[in-house]
Amino acid sequence: MEDESRTDLTELSDLQLDALKEIANIGAGNAATAFSQMLDQRIDMSVPKVDIKPLNEIPEILGGPESLVVGILVEVMGDIPGKILFALDEKSANRMTSLLLDKRLNNVDKQDEKIKKSTLKELGNILTNSYLNALSRMTNLSPLPSVPGLALDMAGAILEVAFLQVGYIGDYALVVETEFWDGEDRISGNFFFIPTPESLNKILSKLGVGQI
Amino acid sequence: MSKIRVKMADLDVGEKSDILITSGLGSCVGVALYDSRSQIGGLAHVMLPKVPGNRKNSNPAKYADTAIELLLDEMKKAGARIRRLKAKIAGGAQMFSFDNSDSSMKIGARNVKAVKEILRAKNIRLLGSDVGKDYGRTMEFHVEDGKTLIKTVKGEDQVL
Numbered sequence: 001m002e003d004e005s006r007t008d009l010t011e012l013s014d015l016q017l018d019a020l021k022e023i024a025n026i027g028a029g030n031a032a033t034a035f036s037q038m039l040d041q042r043i044d045m046s047v048p049k050v051d052i053k054p055l056n057e058i059p060e061i062l063g064g065p066e067s068l069v070v071g072i073l074v075e076v077m078g079d080i081p082g083k084i085l086f087a088l089d090e091k092s093a094n095r096m097t098s099l100l101l102d103k104r105l106n107n108v109d110k111q112d113e114k115i116k117k118s119t120l121k122e123l124g125n126i127l128t129n130s131y132l133n134a135l136s137r138m139t140n141l142s143p144l145p146s147v148p149g150l151a152l153d154m155a156g157a158i159l160e161v162a163f164l165q166v167g168y169i170g171d172y173a174l175v176v177e178t179e180f181w182d183g184e185d186r187i188s189g190n191f192f193f194i195p196t197p198e199s200l201n202k203i204l205s206k207l208g209v210g211q212i
Numbered sequence: 213m214s215k216i217r218v219k220m221a222d223l224d225v226g227e228k229s230d231i232l233i234t235s236g237l238g239s240c241v242g243v244a245l246y247d248s249r250s251q252i253g254g255l256a257h258v259m260l261p262k263v264p265g266n267r268k269n270s271n272p273a274k275y276a277d278t279a280i281e282l283l284l285d286e287m288k289k290a291g292a293r294i295r296r297l298k299a300k301i302a303g304g305a306q307m308f309s310f311d312n313s314d315s316s317m318k319i320g321a322r323n324v325k326a327v328k329e330i331l332r333a334k335n336i337r338l339l340g341s342d343v344g345k346d347y348g349r350t351m352e353f354h355v356e357d358g359k360t361l362i363k364t365v366k367g368e369d370q371v372l
Contacts, residue, residue, distance in 0.1 A: 055259075055274070056219040065220075065236030066350060068365055073308050149308030153365055156236015157348025160220065161307045164239070164259050165319055171221070171271045 009052045009172045011212050017050050019209045020176060023138055024048035024193060027131040028178040031191065034130040035180060038123065039099055043187075046179040052172050058159050061175065062087055062190065065156025072124030073151070073162055076132070078144035080199035084128045085162040088189035090152065093120060095187050117150055124148035127191065139206040166196045174200065216255075218242075221274040223256035225286045226355045235350040237303035239320035241276070241327050241343070242351040244300045245283060245336065246358045252292035253355030254283045260319070261326035276326040280334070297336045300360045300372045301327055302351045304343040320344065340372030 025048055032045040059065035070093040072086040088096070097116045100123070125148055132143045151158055163173050174195070181188040195203060201211040213229040220240060226232050232255035234242045239259075246253035256279040263275045272278035284294055304324035324343045331338055342349065342362045352361040360372040 055221050055271075059220060059236055071308075151307050151346070153307065154236040154238075154348035154350070156220065157238030157305065157307055160236070160238035160240055160259070161319075164220075171274070 008170060009174055009212070012052065012174075013209075016204055016209045016212070019204065019207045020174075021048055021050045023135055023203070023207065024050065024176050024178060026138065027134040027193070028180075028191060030130040030134040031127045031178075032180060034126050035123075038126055039096070039182070039187075041099070042183050043180055044183070045181075048176060048178040051175045051177075053175050055164065055171055055173055058163050058173055058175075059156040061177070062155035062159065065154060067155045068152070069155045069158060070120065071151050071153070071158035071162070072120055072148050073158075074124060074128045074148045075146040076143045077146065079141040080135075080139075080143050080195060080202055082166055082193070082195035082199050083162050084131065084145070085158070085192040085194065086124050086127055086189055087155070087158065087192070088187070092187045092189060093152075096120070096123065099187075121148045121150050124150070131191070131193065135203075139203055141202060141206060162192065162194055166194055218255050218257050220257050221259050221271055223254065223273045223279055223283050223286070225252065225254045225283070225290050227252055227290065228356055230355045232353045232355065233351065237349045237351065238305055238307045239303070239323060241301055241303040241320075241323045242349070242353075243276075243280060243283070243327055243331075244351065244353040244358075244360055245280075245287060245297050246353075246355060247287070247292040247296045248298070248358060249296055250291050250293065251355060252287055252290045253353060253358070254287045254292075255351070255353050256280065256283050258323065258327065261322050276323060276330055280327070280330050284334070294334070294336075298339045298358060299331050299336050300340040300353070300358065301331075301338065302342045302349050302360070302362050302372070305345055305347055305349070307346060307348065309346070342370055342372060 036043040074084045176193040218234040234257045304320040350363040362370040
């Protein structure tokens with residue numbers, strides 16, 4: 001965690017970045033299918049973006065440090081430790097729980113709030129597991145995801161926890177991001193895969209593109 | 213009056229009527245130092261407790277130990293007296309709770325501990341703090357009088 005490895009993310013080659021993009025593409029494709037089945041409606045996804053960003057630009061990814069987002073965070077253990085974050089704005093989160101629960105939770109009482117939270121966590125579970133299954137098939141490595149945690153808070157605070165403890169080497173972070181949305185664009189979310197430096201090297205090496 | 217924004221893993225110094233702001237503190241800790249006589253203030257947004265042994269040439273503003281050291285230097289250059297400095301801190305939250313939470317998730321608490329130890333070692337009095345719990349914070353530090361506003365998305369603003 002604080003034992004940042006000596007390796008430097010800026011040394012990732014184009015070939016390695018392309019390999020990461022490719023596994024992200026397959027993983028996210030898997031997740032999009034599961035997502036569509038769960039909501040019983042079409043969910044589209046973007047081509048994953050794989051970037052190396054300076055740490056202080058991380059909060060800008062989700063519209064600045066103070067923008068309000070729902071973050072569903074899964075801790076990954078096993079062969080490839082790291083974190084996975086699914087982030088969406090409050091409106092998308094509400095829309096999604098309404099669709100899934102087949103009712104409008106407008107008068108949110110305590111019970112409804114609880115159901116909404118566990119629905120969102122379940123969604124995080126399903127997306128994460130589909131993503132990791134694909135990754136596992138391609139690399140023959142076994143990730144073990146935790147139960148998801150959920151927070152509705154400032155983007156900066158959520159991203160800090162997701163990225164800054166595992167997903168960086170030195171002063172840069174590896175950002176593997178995929179966007180999901182439904183046809184009407186009333187639901188949209190960002191999915192981040194955040195391997196530790198050691199996990200990143202394991203994955204690259206299993207994909208046959210060397211290490212950094 | 214000017215508003216100076218301090219990004220994550222960064223720090224800055226202001227004077228008189230400046231307001232130093234750092235947003236979206238989660239497990240990170242915002243450290244505000246001020247000298248009311250010379251009206252010089254400084255704010256750092258630190259991410260981790262200390263520089264790991266194998267990375268001496270990393271960004272110093274990222275770690276509590278090197279960030280506070282650097283902030284003191286910059287404030288001295290701007291005309292502050294270290295002996296007169298007072299501190300206010302915020303952040304160090306645990307944003308997510310996991311059943312099998314390992315120590316890496318308690319980084320917020322470790323950041324707070326590190327910052328407090330360093331302040332104590334430097335003989336800088338801690339006049340106010342809003343740390344821990346499970347939510348994000350924004351810190352607005354008015355250099356003129358040291359007043360520090362803590363904003364969250366959960367409740368009302370707090371003044372330190």
